[in-house]
Structure formats: C-alpha cells, structure tokens
Amino acid sequence: MAELRNCPSCNGFFNYTGMRDVCHNCAQIEEDQYQVVYRFLRKRENRAANVDRIVEATGVERDLLYKWVRKGRLHPAMFPNLGYPCDTCGRLTKSGKLCEKCQNELKAELRTLEAAQDFREEMDRKTRATYLSEKK
Structure with missing residues (x-):
C-alpha cells in the first residue's frame, strides 16, 4: 500500500511505494543526471575519476553519487575510486x-x-x- 510522503528534493507530495525515495519528477531529474555521470565514466580516461572530479566535471551533487554507489548503480569494481562515506x-x-x-x-x-x-x-x-x- 502506498504511503503519502514529502519529496526530500522538491518538498512536494508523492505516493511512496518503496521503489523510489523521491517524487516522479525528481526521479526523472536524477535519472537524467545519472546518465550524464555514466556517460562521463564510460570514457576510458575518466574511469579512475574520484568523486570530486566527477562532481566538478558533471555538476551532479556528491550525495547523489554516494546514493548510486550505495545502491549498486555505479560499481566500485568498474570505477575503482568511487565509494560512499x-x-x-x-x-x-x-x-x-x-x-x-x-x-x-x-x-x-x-x-x-x-x-x-x-x-x-x-x-x-x-x-x-x-x-x-x-x-x-
């Protein structure tokens, strides 16, 4: 059963079903940012980039990078300088x-x-x- 929650990004309401922790609009924005980061990391010269370098090059928030590594969307085995606190x-x-x-x-x-x-x-x-x- 869905639960009504506030989106931590935009403070709007959304039905939390356990799948995403943000509303649909913010999830789409996060997905677009993920694609930017993933395209950046797919280049051979960027695979060893650390979190600071990725943030600088893509403009994506550090916390989002940590979230993706923690959830397994960005694998430290493929990108050795990634991690989360x-x-x-x-x-x-x-x-x-x-x-x-x-x-x-x-x-x-x-x-x-x-x-x-x-x-x-x-x-x-x-x-x-x-x-x-x-x-x-």
Whole structure:
C-alpha cells in the first residue's frame, strides 16, 4: 500500500511505494543526471575519476553519487575510486555501512566485551562454589 510522503528534493507530495525515495519528477531529474555521470565514466580516461572530479566535471551533487554507489548503480569494481562515506567516521568505503577500520575497531571492542563477560562468569562460578560448600 502506498504511503503519502514529502519529496526530500522538491518538498512536494508523492505516493511512496518503496521503489523510489523521491517524487516522479525528481526521479526523472536524477535519472537524467545519472546518465550524464555514466556517460562521463564510460570514457576510458575518466574511469579512475574520484568523486570530486566527477562532481566538478558533471555538476551532479556528491550525495547523489554516494546514493548510486550505495545502491549498486555505479560499481566500485568498474570505477575503482568511487565509494560512499562510512556511517561512523566518513571515510570512503565500497561496501557495507562501515569502513574497514571502523569494522576492525568494533570487532576489537566486541572481543574485549566478550572476554570481560567470560571473566565475570568464571569469577561468579568460583564465588558460588566457595560459598556453597557445607561443613560436616
């Protein structure tokens, strides 16, 4: 079932069905801009262009480029200098929501937390064993 939303680009109303996050008119404008970017990147000399160079050459907003890379419309495998910002630090990444550095930091913190929990559980077991012994 469609849901009535405001378009984030033009602030007009549109029926959100889950397919697009902007109204039909703004979606058409985005598609036209996508075609400009794609034609620019198809040229051999532009395939290694970074986000700044693409924005400068095409005039397309940086956030739209990030959106297209995140959604898989522009593949970092084909265009190696493309990516989108990490949700934590803002460094460019090519997959997921976090860059490799933030992922590794999060994994390290989780390992530390698990080790602390294991230590607490072990101490609780030892403490219980000490207090549960009976004298005869």
